[in-house]
Amino acid sequence: MKTIISDPFATKGIEYLIVLGYLAAVPLFWRYLNGNPLLAPSRVLAAQRKVLSGWFRLPETASYHPGHSWASAAGRGRFRVGLDDFAQKLLGRAAEIALPDLGTRLAKGAPAWALNVDGHRFELPAPLSGRVVARNEAVLRDPGVLNGDPYGAGWLLEIEAPRWNSGAGSLLRGGRAKEWLARAEAALRLRMNPEVGAVLQDGGVPVPGIARALSEEGWDDLARDLLTLE
Amino acid sequence: MKGAAGLWRFLLSELKPKGSLFTPFNLVSVPIMIAAAVILYIRFTHGLSAVTNLSQEVPWGLWKGLNVVTGVAFAGGAYVVTFLVYVLGQKRYHSIVRITVLNGFLAYVFYAGALLLDLGRPWKVINPIIGNSFGVSSVLFLVAWHFMLYMMAAFVEFSPAVAEWLGLRRLRRTLAALTLGAVVFGVTLSMLHQSGLGALFLMAKGKIHPLWYSEFIPLHFFVSSVFAGLSLVIFEGTLSRRVFRSRMSEEHHAHHDDIVLGLSKICAATMFAYLFLKVLDLVHGQKTGLLGTPMGHWYLVEIVGFVLVPMALFTEAVRWRSLWLAKTGAILTMLGIVLNRLNVSIVGFRWTEPVRYVPTPYEVVVTLGVIFAEIWVLRWVINRMPVLSESPAWVREEAAQPAIAERVAA
């Protein structure tokens, strides 16, 4: 079969077009590959996004620490602090919550309380510095209270913070808090699988906690990773 | 450091098999390897015609086409992964470097070594090496030299594991320092000889069906070696996870999913580019009209069924974080590579001849025997050296020391 190409540039024009088409297709393909569809968002992905954004509660009345704890002013230099919705849903119901004794001096960002979940101990940081003046006995008796109402009845401690030096000023609020939570959600979304996504979409929570539902083995590492703990 | 006698006793003890001798794999592979040895004896005592269907029209058959050309493509995982970890600094893949490099090294030893079985006068292979006669204008000369140099580079990359196995601390430190150089060298060599294997067929213009023959064969072979190698890494990873579960370190287990999906992403992107290269090639060579012929249909089976489809599988695997999809994609990709290399070297070679080349059962047995032998050695090494398992404690201690020194100085 003879193919005589008399003009060496006969196909040059078409080739340029093909290359241009390819270069246009590359970013589209790349976005699709990375789960950020430009053309036709997959149903599950869109559902996941809807489910996750705005599903972890972030009340405006509180300020947030990147270690997933919150603080809200309780008058007279006191702050009520606790664990945020993201963390409690991620870890699930703890068997036991360990809170510091009254009078303990806490430092912002240093481990303040610990949750024992399924044999794993998670030490979580305090959102601000100060002295412990009250502990939530209800949570100590029944850790499930934390999961039921992390921002209300599930508060953990009351801290008396000095006027300056408490670190309350630099906590995340408003838009910055939303951005921070969005980033945490994105990190979680990367690990999400369709089954858990479906559960969340239905308004449920995986009983053992999201982290455990995502990965039975090594879930504590996953949780630590997502909570940005050491 | 053990004395020489102690070392010898240690090596001998390591020859003893670990685990059961009667696994299904052993029961299949041992008879085949024995049969292969017998066939090779006949081949060397009676000439190639006694066991192969090679002819004057078709001088290269299954041994060159499958063992050498295809086997080396699959060894491509080694250069891609070492590139990712040591040049691009993607630490995520660090836990699979050793197994991949080991695989690459053994693949070259066995499959490029299988070249020797196919040579008419293997004892003369020394000629282009020692300089008795350098045919520098030959692509095969380049390929042969690169194979040898690459084996050395891959061995240097792997040697720290050997040093750890033998407990030689200072040697290990020296070898570890050579790693980046060996990796850079190895990647460069790989780029050239993967494409070189394609370039071997450039002068067979007219003998290879135009859909597979192209002046860009070297580029196509190089690009496809990227996803060929990574697919094998993905596939083998899922296998070793089961077979060598007890030997695998914690780090390995934990990062397995991330690794598989990361590699799948790279495969998907590379295959995307490869498909466009193929389209470009069809247009440039004005070959689109050939797609309607029977050979054209076969070409489409290879490209659509075994490149496009697995690319889609890899893409969805990444988006859904599905290991199952990734594994399926990997298997299809590997089949596609085998298909492509065989199409270029055998199926598409002299496709108009009335009597086509079909390998003899003996050729098939020897091909399988070589593959099984490689797997046996792989298994032996994995079960003894820190490939999948953690390095001995003294390695980590040594690694920590320089960091402490820095902190003290700071």
Place this chain on the structure above:
Amino acid sequence: MNRRGFLKTLGLAGATVACPRMSGAAEPESGVEPYGILVDTTLCAGCNSCTYACAEANGLPEPEDPEAVTKPTTDQWTAVKTWKTSKGDVSVKRQCMHCVSPACHSACLTSALDKTAEGPVVWREDKCMGCRFCMISCPFDGPKFEYSSTKPRIRKCVMCADRLRKGGEPACVENCPEGALTFGKRGDLLRTAHKRIADQPDKYVDHIYGEREVGGTSWLYLAGVPFEELGFPTDVGEKPYPELTASFLYSVPMVLTLAPALMLGVARATHRDEDETAGEAANDGAANGGEEERS
């Protein structure tokens, strides 16, 4: 940056660049113009005298039934095939074409196939390792391989290189009773051939096969019918086959020079990023601690 790896790379790159010309094109040494053979198929009677002469001159077994052998084999280095064409039976003698720029010579990684200055492409037994890459590369199926031997050789017409060196002619040319074979300098033969075509345009097709095919061959053919009808591959083009691999081979030194440099640069850059991030993190930690004290 690893010194040893860098030096290794430099050395190899340097050596490759310093290597002599790689094209394998056989430019005749000064003063020696290559020979060729003109085959006029219109004169060939199909008697096979050439086949017998070739066997005798090269120590090959005497052909038993040369008319049945239509392609050269390991033991019969030339073969005459009679083709049924539009103008009746035409006999064509085929053998290695001894190309001006042979594919086999450039393919051979041991230089076992050598293009001599006089024209013939000869095979040297002491160098060959039997890889058969020459067979893959040759567009004319020149080299034949002894698959059934334990010390297999490559066998093909050698254009009686020994006789040429002693000033003689190839055996086949000497023994052709019809004068279909003419031996001489390639340039002279081309002139003769063009003259024959010009003198008798009805007898010959206006084409000398081998004049420009694959960059020219030493064996030149005249025919009275189109060459497709005589089994000649007519789609081999005019580019010498070694040039098909030239661009790839010439890119090798570039890659060997650039790739390591680029990769070491990238490795340095990513490594430096890591160092900087680690340094920054350490500094940040210190700064944050300080700030908290103050605020």
